[in-house]
Amino acid sequence: GxxxxxxxxxxxxxxxxxxxxxxxxxxxxxxxxxxxxxLGQGPEFLTYFQNEAQxxxxxxxxxxxxxxxxxxxxxxxxxxRTQQEDSAVYLCASSFRARLTNNExxxxxxxxxxxx
Amino acid sequence: DAKTTQPPSxxxxxxxxxxLPCNHSTISGNEYVYWYRQIHSQGPQYIxxxxxxxxxxxxxxxxxxxxxxxxxxxxxxxxxxxxAVYYCIVEGAQKLVFGQGTRLTINP
Numbered sequence: 001g002x003x004x005x006x007x008x009x010x011x012x013x014x015x016x017x018x019x020x021x022x023x024x025x026x027x028x029x030x031x032x033x034x035x036x037x038x039l040g041q042g043p044e045f046l047t048y049f050q051n052e053a054q055x056x057x058x059x060x061x062x063x064x065x066x067x068x069x070x071x072x073x074x075x076x077x078x079x080x081r082t083q084q085e086d087s088a089v090y091l092c093a094s095s096f097r098a099r100l101t102n103n104e105x106x107x108x109x110x111x112x113x114x115x116x
Numbered sequence: 117d118a119k120t121t122q123p124p125s126x127x128x129x130x131x132x133x134x135x136l137p138c139n140h141s142t143i144s145g146n147e148y149v150y151w152y153r154q155i156h157s158q159g160p161q162y163i164x165x166x167x168x169x170x171x172x173x174x175x176x177x178x179x180x181x182x183x184x185x186x187x188x189x190x191x192x193x194x195x196x197x198x199x200a201v202y203y204c205i206v207e208g209a210q211k212l213v214f215g216q217g218t219r220l221t222i223n224p
Contacts, residue, residue, distance in 0.1 A: 004159070033211060042203060042214030043160065056211065091159050101207065102148055102167075107159030 002026070004108035006092050012114045013082045021077045021111045025094030032075050033105060034067055035091040043091055049075060050098050082115045089113070119143065119206040125219045134191040136218050138204030141185045148207055149180060151189045153200040154217070160203065163189065194222045 005024045013019050025032050031050055035043035036059075046065070048056040051072035060067070064083075069075040079086055089112050093105040121139040128134040140149065150165040164171055164178045166187075171178045177190040191198055203217040 035212075035214075042201075042217055043212075045211040045213065048211055059211070093159075101146070102165070104150070104162040104165065105160075105212065106162065109159050 004092055004094055004106055006090075006108040006111050008111060009109065010112050010114075012116065014116055015082060015084060017082050018078065018080045019082055019113060021079075021090050021113070023075045023077070023092030023094075023108060025073065025075070025092070026096075026106055027073075029094035029096050029106075030072075030098045031095040031103070031105075032069055033093040033095075034075070034077050035093065036061075037089040037091055037110070039088070046077070046090075079113075082113075084115050087113055087115045119147075119213070120204045120215055122202075122204050122215065122218045124216060125221070127221050127223055128191075128194050130196060130222050130224050131193055134194040134198065134220060134222070136189040136191075136202050136204075136220065137186065138188070139186045140204070140206045143184050143206050149178065149184075149187050150205040150207055150212065151176070151178065152203045152205065152212075152214075153198075154203070155197075155200040160214075163202075196222050196224060198222050 007022045034046040037043040045059040047067045049069040064080045066078045089110040091110045093107045095103045095105045097103045151163040152160040154160045166178045180187045199222045201217040203214050
């Protein structure tokens with residue numbers, strides 16, 4: 001069965017450009033998470049969806065970051081007016097259950113964003 | 117901030133058991149201990165999790181002390197493909213909070 005997929009795998013943007021990163025979770029998974037991983041660091045939580053509802057966006061670093069999951073499956077993370085500090089790997093994860101505890105997450109391969 | 121403390125790096129010989137320690141002295145009663153690993157240039161991979169009892173699956177065993185303040189992940193027969201960064205995470209009703217992890221190197 002297919003795992004979590006993300007596209008594009010690599011993205012180079014000029015400073016100030018808008019970017020959109022896509023995540024296709026495992027079919028039937030209720031929960032979807034976005035994480036940001038800077039070079040040499042562990043992943044850091046950005047936001048969480050339960051179906052189409054964005055229940056936690058406390059990790060989004062600024063109002064330039066926006067995520068959506070309109071039909072409760074595919075999700076898009078959008079970054080407006082990209083800055084060099086946005087350069088990182090953006091990871092998407094999904095899990096089968098709605099509850100956050102006792103619930104393993106399955107990660108995609110990530111999108112490596114480089115802002116020049 | 118991560119609620120766990122792990123050694124930054126460890127080495128293990130191929131074919132031997134790799135024992136990765138984790139301290140989580142502030143863990144509360146309803147928080148699970150999770151282990152994930154991240155092989156270079158890949159997304160994190162779930163390994164195992166537990167609450168109180170020891171757990172075993174096809175990948176690894178998880179030993180949690182009786183006071184739940186520490187745990188050990190055991191890879192029983194390490195292979196070169198087990199070289200990765202291993203993250204010990206304490207998680208309650210919140211998102212995963214990753215620390216720096218342990219960089220495990222399996223040597224031939």
